[in-house]
Amino acid sequence: xxxxxxxxxxxxxxxxxxxxxxxxxxxxxxFRAVNGVSLEICSGETLALVGESGCGxxxxxxxxxxxVEPSWGQVxxxxxxxxxxxxxELGSLRKSMQMIxxxxxxxxxxxxxxxRTLAEPLRLHKRLxxxxxxxxISSLLETVGLSPEHAGRxxxxxxxGQRQRIAIARAISVNPRFxxxxxxxxxxDISIQGQIIKLLQELKKNLHMAMLFxxxxxxxxxxxxxxxxxxYRGRLVELAPKDDFYSHPLHPYSRLLLDSxxxxxxxxxxxxxxxxxxxxxxxMDKGCAFAGRCGYAQxxxxxxxxxxxxxxxxxxxxxxxxxxxxxxxxx
Amino acid sequence: xxxxxxxxxxxxxxxxxxxxxxxxxxNNGACAVDTVSFDLKRTECLALVGESGCGxxxxxxxxxxxxxxxxxxxxxxxISFEGRELNDLNKKELRQVRGGRISMIxxxxxxxxxxLxxxxxxxxxxxxxxxAIQAGEARRRAVGLLEEAGLADTSRxxxSxxxxxxxGQRQRAMIALALSTEPALLIxxxxxxxxxxxxxxQIIDLLGGLLASRDLxxxxxxxxxxxxxxxxxxxxxxYAGQIVENAAVTELFAGAAHPYTRALLGCLPHPKSGRRExxxxxxxxxxxxxxxxxxxxxxxxxxxRSGCEGEQHLRPFKGNSRREVRxxxxxxxxxxxxxxxx
Numbered sequence: 001x002x003x004x005x006x007x008x009x010x011x012x013x014x015x016x017x018x019x020x021x022x023x024x025x026x027x028x029x030x031f032r033a034v035n036g037v038s039l040e041i042c043s044g045e046t047l048a049l050v051g052e053s054g055c056g057x058x059x060x061x062x063x064x065x066x067x068v069e070p071s072w073g074q075v076x077x078x079x080x081x082x083x084x085x086x087x088x089e090l091g092s093l094r095k096s097m098q099m100i101x102x103x104x105x106x107x108x109x110x111x112x113x114x115x116r117t118l119a120e121p122l123r124l125h126k127r128l129x130x131x132x133x134x135x136x137i138s139s140l141l142e143t144v145g146l147s148p149e150h151a152g153r154x155x156x157x158x159x160x161g162q163r164q165r166i167a168i169a170r171a172i173s174v175n176p177r178f179x180x181x182x183x184x185x186x187x188x189d190i191s192i193q194g195q196i197i198k199l200l201q202e203l204k205k206n207l208h209m210a211m212l213f214x215x216x217x218x219x220x221x222x223x224x225x226x227x228x229x230x231x232y233r234g235r236l237v238e239l240a241p242k243d244d245f246y247s248h249p250l251h252p253y254s255r256l257l258l259d260s261x262x263x264x265x266x267x268x269x270x271x272x273x274x275x276x277x278x279x280x281x282x283x284m285d286k287g288c289a290f291a292g293r294c295g296y297a298q299x300x301x302x303x304x305x306x307x308x309x310x311x312x313x314x315x316x317x318x319x320x321x322x323x324x325x326x327x328x329x330x331x
Numbered sequence: 332x333x334x335x336x337x338x339x340x341x342x343x344x345x346x347x348x349x350x351x352x353x354x355x356x357x358n359n360g361a362c363a364v365d366t367v368s369f370d371l372k373r374t375e376c377l378a379l380v381g382e383s384g385c386g387x388x389x390x391x392x393x394x395x396x397x398x399x400x401x402x403x404x405x406x407x408x409x410i411s412f413e414g415r416e417l418n419d420l421n422k423k424e425l426r427q428v429r430g431g432r433i434s435m436i437x438x439x440x441x442x443x444x445x446x447l448x449x450x451x452x453x454x455x456x457x458x459x460x461x462x463a464i465q466a467g468e469a470r471r472r473a474v475g476l477l478e479e480a481g482l483a484d485t486s487r488x489x490x491s492x493x494x495x496x497x498x499g500q501r502q503r504a505m506i507a508l509a510l511s512t513e514p515a516l517l518i519x520x521x522x523x524x525x526x527x528x529x530x531x532x533q534i535i536d537l538l539g540g541l542l543a544s545r546d547l548x549x550x551x552x553x554x555x556x557x558x559x560x561x562x563x564x565x566x567x568x569x570y571a572g573q574i575v576e577n578a579a580v581t582e583l584f585a586g587a588a589h590p591y592t593r594a595l596l597g598c599l600p601h602p603k604s605g606r607r608e609x610x611x612x613x614x615x616x617x618x619x620x621x622x623x624x625x626x627x628x629x630x631x632x633x634x635x636r637s638g639c640e641g642e643q644h645l646r647p648f649k650g651n652s653r654r655e656v657r658x659x660x661x662x663x664x665x666x667x668x669x670x671x672x673x
Binding site for chain 2: 053159160189190193194195197201217218222246257258262
């Protein structure tokens with residue numbers, strides 16, 4: 001999968017902001033929401049970015065689309081450094097990069113009909129109008145499982161799942177080559193989530209897009225991703241092909257996440273496998289960010305920060321003591 | 332509307348809460364909760380499960396008579412709590428029950444706590460609203476409650492404002508606040524949904540521990556069947572304002588009786604299953620006011636056939652008086668398996 005050049009590539013992305021200061025005084029040290037994230041996504045590939053809230057996963061998605069400017073580091077799209085592009089150049093690239101948001105209730109303009117919502121990017125990027133525009137919108141609605149007569153309705157007339165379909169239609173309308181899907185199913189009902197996952201799977205197959213699938217739910221990620229990247233406090237701690245990740249997670253944090261999944265049929269987890277550990281401590285200046293919660297942490301973990309090391313082809317982990325125990329989840 | 336007999340009557344003493352024919356009408360004329368009846372035994376954990384708009388939260392809020400008048404109105408033939416009829420209470424008596432004998436924790440602890448007061452202040456105020464004790468004594472109790480909720484460094488947390496705490500800490504503080512009046516019934520509305528997975532499991536463990544250590548009855552409202560499996564004894568599955576299945580949790584996971592429950596259980600993804608194809612229920616969750624006639628799940632049901640258009644009643648499943656289902660085909664579709672418990 002990685003034997004051709006990646007479509008999207010980030011190098012040492014850092015995003016900082018000032019927090020912890022008071023109204024008139026800045027905090028001395030800026031907070032690094034994203035700290036040295038490098039990753040690659042190829043066409044037709046889905047990379048899942050997983051982590052707890054506040055770990056910086058959404059910010060990485062925004063940085064890759066250059067919705068926010070990185071404090072440090074570069075993003076390459078199809079070989080071009082996004083930070084060197086001027087406004088108009090970036091504008092023309094925009095149609096190749098789209099985003100799907102978590103909450104379809106706030107990502108659609110309530111005062112626009114579905115037609116107007118979908119027409120705007122098509123007019124802007126594809127210069128469509130009149131009959132061609134109508135045809136395109138009808139076919140888009142069918143692609144995402146809605147019917148052409150829905151075009152005249154407003155968002156409030158739709159359910160959450162249908163709204164997310166509209167948001168997806170808007171994102172794919174300009175034939176993007178890269179889509180960032182930020183928790184696209186987590187605000188939907190369980191019986192509906194599968195519908196949207198299936199739609200995304202189909203689109204991925206048919207449109208050959210690169211996708212960054214941001215999620216906190218490892219059971220959903222299992223169905224859609226090709227590779228999984230785990231973030232903890234702004235850093236990538238593990239990056240692995242999907243099957244590798246689910247069968248041999250190496251980072252203690254990845255194991256914690258996997259073990260936290262409740263088996264829906266029994267309500268049981270593998271919690272007992274996890275060494276119990278004291279509650280989260282404050283931010284640490286040095287050392288591995290996870291050391292405070294890690295059952296395997298040793299002295300070195302509190303002093304030095306581990307870098308990403310490739311332990312098997314394509315399987316990277318940032319840990320001094322990767323968990324060596326073989327675990328088979330996928331039978 | 333039909334009158335439904337609830338699950339086999341539980342004898343008066345062990346029954347903490349009895350709800351009969353609870354109906355919530357929204358102000359737009361739609362019926363959001365349709366003649367729901369259930370019993371809650373002491374020290375039992377009852378889960379109310381369903382998707383958005385099925386009426387589970389409104390059912391719980393109506394127990395506290397806490398449905399905002401701008402949203403709708405609840406009526407019930409009977410809501411009896413600890414032998415008292417909640418419908419007959421005057422405002423003052425209601426205030427003692429609400430937040431006193433019945434307390435509630437919410438999905439999002441960051442909006443449920445008052446951002447302008449410290450955690451300690453809120454707990455002390457709650458304790459003193461329900462009991463005539465000195466502030467110092469109330470503060471000592473608050474420390475104990477925070478410890479019971481699994482918080483370390485309690486003196487710092489007492490003086491912290493909600494925004495200074497993490498999501499998990501806030502939910503723990505919320506639980507301490509809810510326990511501060513020694514409630515008999517705790518209503519937990521999606522207590523883990525807004526939290527991270529690793530924190531979710533801590534909160535589930537905490538609630539499980541409290542159920543074991545206190546004389547507490549829990550009404551758990553959730554859409555998450557894994558949480559149900561972990562915590563509850565009995566499950567009510569709601570769909571489109573009605574209870575469609577009522578079963579002990581072991582019975583439910585051994586074999587659900589309603590096609591909706593079956594489908595819902597089937598939707599849950601888990602890496603262990605090795606399944607890569609998502610499973611879902613076709614169609615959309617109907618909204619109040621748009622419910623189909625007859626069986627409300629019919630348009631999305633795999634097994635729907637002619638005959639399902641008729642009104643469906645909640646009825647005992649396979650003659651088991653405490654197990655009920657609202658599907659006339661249940662026995663035929665899901666013939667009894669060996670795994671049955673009383």
